[in-house]
Amino acid sequence: MSDASLYTVTIRLPAGLSDVQASLFADEAFGGDQISSSLVRETPASESDLGATAWTMQWLLAGVAEPDALAAHLNDAAAMFDMADMINVTPADLDCAIVNPDTNWLEQSYRAFPPFTVGGFYIHGSHSTDPAPDGFRALQIDAATAFGSGEHGTTAGCLLLLEQLKADGMTPGRILDMGCGSGILGIAAWMLFDRPVIASDIDPECMRVTDHHGEINHVPVWDEQSNTTGMTTCAGDGFRLPLVQNNAPYTIVIANILPAPLLAMANDLVAAMEQDGFVILSGILNEQADEVEAAYIALNLKPVTRMVRGEWTSLLMQK
Template sequence: MSFFWRLTCSATLENIEIFADAIEEHVLSVGWFETTNPEIWMVEATVRKEPEMAFLQQLISEAAAQHKVPSPHLHVEKLPDADWLEQTWKNFPPLEIARFYIYGSHAKGEIPEGLIGMEINAATAFGSGEHQTTTGCLETLCDFMDAGIQVKNPLDMGCGSGVLAMAVTKLWQMPVLAVDNDPESVRVAAQNAATNKCEQLMHTLCNEGFEGDVVQKYGPFDLIVANILAGPLCDMAPQMVANTIKGGRIVLSGLLTRQIDEVAAAYEVAGATLVSVKNVGDWATLSLIK
C-alpha cells in the first residue's frame, strides 16, 4: 500500500494565506479552512512522499519572520491513500450548484431533472467541487450562459480534477483546454473527463502556467477560468490578459474577499476590467473582461 502525508498548521484568518503560500510549491495540494473556533484557521496540505519537515518548517518560519507574525508549528500525519481518499470523499454528499449536480460514484443515483450531472470520484488531484471557490466559479459560468454569452475557445488554468473544464464543455459544447502544473492533476482530470463522456471536448495539458509557448498555441482564448490562489493569480495577470481576446472573459477565484482589490488591481493594470464579484462565504470569484 502506498501512503500520503497530511501537513497542518493553524493561524488567524489574517495570516493563514501567508503559510499556505510558503509551502504551496512543495506540496501536492494546499488549502485552508475555518475551525470550530472562528478566530483560528487551519492550513492543510498533502504530499505523495515523506515530507522534508525541517525544510518546510523553515519556509513557514521565514514567512512568519518576513511578515512579522507568530510562526506556527507544522504537524505531519501519515495516511494510507485508499482509506483516506475513500473516507474523505464519502463525507461529501451530492452537491447542487447552479445548473450542476456533482456526485461521487458512491452516491450515484438519478440526476435531478433540469440539472447537469458530473461524477467526481476520490482522487489525488485537488478539487472535488465542494469548495466555495468552485461554487463561485460554477455559478458565474451559469450566469454567463443565462446572459447568452457565447464561448468558442475556453481555457481552464490550474484545472485540478477538471470540474470547471468539464462544466464549460457541458454548458457550451465546445472544446476546452485544461492545464495544470501537476501531472497527477492532469491524469485525474483526463480520467474524470472520460467518466463524464466529455473526453472528446476536453484536452488536458501539463504545463507551468503560461510558461513557454505550448499554451499560447491554443489561444488566444475568449474565456479563461482560473481557480488558484491570490498570489499566483496576480503573478499571472499580464500573461492571462495577453492570452485573452479583446472582449473575452476572465473568471478568477481562490482568493479571499479581503484580497479582491489586490487581484482586481493587478488585472486592471494588465488591461482587464472588473465586471462583477460573487462572494461565497469568505471567498470571492471575480468576473473580468478584456
Template sequence: MTDNWTVTLPCTRREAEALGQDWEFLSALDPVPTIVGEEVVAFDDNSWRIVAYFDRKPSKQAVAALQSQISGGHEAEIIVEKLPEEDWLVMSQQGLAPVHAGRFFVHSAEFDSAAPTGAVPFIIPASQAFGTGGHETTSGCLAMLDQLKRQGRRYGHIADIGTGTGLLAFAAQHLWHSAYVTASDIDPVSIDVTARNAAINNLALGQGKGRISLCAAMGTDHEMIQRRAPYDLVIANILAGPLIELAPSFAEIIRRNGSLILAGLLDVQADNVLRQYRRHGFSLIRRRDEGDWPCLHLIKRRRYGWRRPLRPARGTSQPPGDYGTW
C-alpha cells in the first residue's frame, strides 16, 4: 500500500526556481521529495507555489526545512496532506501516459504495448516537471508540426528554443529530415537530457544537415543560435512571460515569411502574447486549443529584424528545468 504525501507552500517565482534546482538541499531531506513549481497567477512572479511530493509522511523537520527556503515561509499557509492512492496514481501516470498527436506517438520506456499502426514513436523517459504546461502543450505542438508538413511546407533551418527533453526538435527533424535543426534551453541539465534522449531514439547530433545541434542559452543569446539564423521555423513551448520577452529576439532571427510556433501559454494569456508579436511583424495563421492551452502558428509578414540594426533583449527569464510533462 502506497503512502504518498504532498506539502504545498506559496512562494515567489525566484524561490520556486532556486528550490527546484537545489539538489544538495533536497537530497538531504528524508524522504527526498520531488519538487514541482507552479505559476498561480499569470504574469505575477510573486504568486507561485511549490508542491513537494513525498513517498511517505514527511517529518516535521522536513516540512520546516522547506519552509526555511521561502521568505516568510513559517508564517505562510502551508498544506500537508496525504494523497488517496488513486489520486497519486493518476498524478504519477500523467508523466507516463502516451501522447498520440498527428503522426507521433510519444511514450516512456515503461510502455510495453505496440504503437498505433503507422505512427512515428519516440521514447521520452518521464522527467521531473517544473513549471506550467503538460500533455496539452506537447500534443498541440506535435499536431501543429504534423499539419504544417501535410500542408507541404518546407523548412531548411529550424530552431527549438526551450527544448526541454528535445521532443519537438526530434519531431521537426523527422518531418524535415534534411534540415539544420538547433535545440537550446536555458538549463544545461536539459541539454544533457536531450542528448540522452536523442541517443535513445537513434537521432544524430551535430552541425550538419539532418542533425540536431544543442546549446545551453538564455533565449536566443548564444553565438550558435545567432550564427545559424535566419530560421524558416522557430518553435517555443515555454511560458507566456518569456514568450513576450523574446518577441523582438524571434523577430530578429526568423526570415521573412518564416513560421513561429508558440505554446506553453494559457488561453487567457494568448491575447497579450499575440499583441506583442503583432508589434514585431507577426500575423496569426492558426490557433489550435488543447483544453486551456493554445498552440499558435504565426508568420513573419514584413521584413523586420533580420539584417536590420536592432538591439533586442535576447535573454529570457524562463525558469531553468521547465520540462513540462515530457
C-alpha cells in the first residue's frame, strides 16, 4: 500500500464476543494511536441468534498501513484483554484503505463526542466553545474514544469517587494515576485537590496525549518539589519506574486498567500507598469486582465504596 497520512483498518471478528468485550476492543485496541473507531454488529436472523452474529470493527489511523504489524498489534491487544481465545488476526483478515482526503474525519469524530457532565465536571473537546455551566469544572479532552473521554463507565466511576474523597474533606499529599491513558483522571485529581500528580502509562504515546491535555487544561508541570503542585508524567513498567518509586508513598492511587494487571500489581500498588491512603480500582466488569476486591482485602485494604456504572464497577478501598 502506498504512503498515506490517514487510513482505515477494517476487520470482521467472529461471534462470541459480548457487547462489552467488543466495545472494549474497538475503543482500546490501538490506544492513543487511533483517531477514531466504529463498531457494528451484524443483524441477526432472529433474536435467538444474537450471540452467534459477528462484529465488524473499523479504526482510523495515521501513517502507513503495514498489515503484518497491524495484525501482530491486534493479537497483542487481544492477549492483554484476555480475548486471545476469541481473536486471532492474520494480515489477510485486514481490509486497509487510504482515506479520501476530502473526508473530514476529525469533524465526524467530534460530532460523536458532544460535551457532557460527570458529577461536577463539564467534559468537552476543543471543538466545543460553549462555557461550562455554572458550578461545573471545565475539563477539555480531545480523545477519540469513549474510554479516553470520561464518558465510559470506568472513567466516570473514577471521577465520581474522586469527588467523593473531596467531599469527605481529604487533603492528599501526592497522587498517582497508574495507567493514565488520556490523563483525564490525573488532571481531574489535580483540579480537585491542587496537589502533585504523577501520571504513568506503559504506552509512551499516552504520555504525549496526557502532556497535551495537561497543557490545554492549564495544569502546571510539577517540578518534584515538596512545596509545589502540578502534574508530571512517565512511561514504562508501572511501579518499577524510578519517578513512581521515588515519590511514594501516595495518599491516592488511581488505577483504571483491567482486572488482570490490577491483580498482578496488587502487592506493589498497596506497598506504594500511604497508611490510611485510598486506591480507586477500575476497568472492572461487574462480575469481576468480587475477585479484585478480595485480592486487595487479602492485603489488608478495607472496602469503602463500590460504584457501578452500567456493566462496569469502580472500587474505592482504604489501607
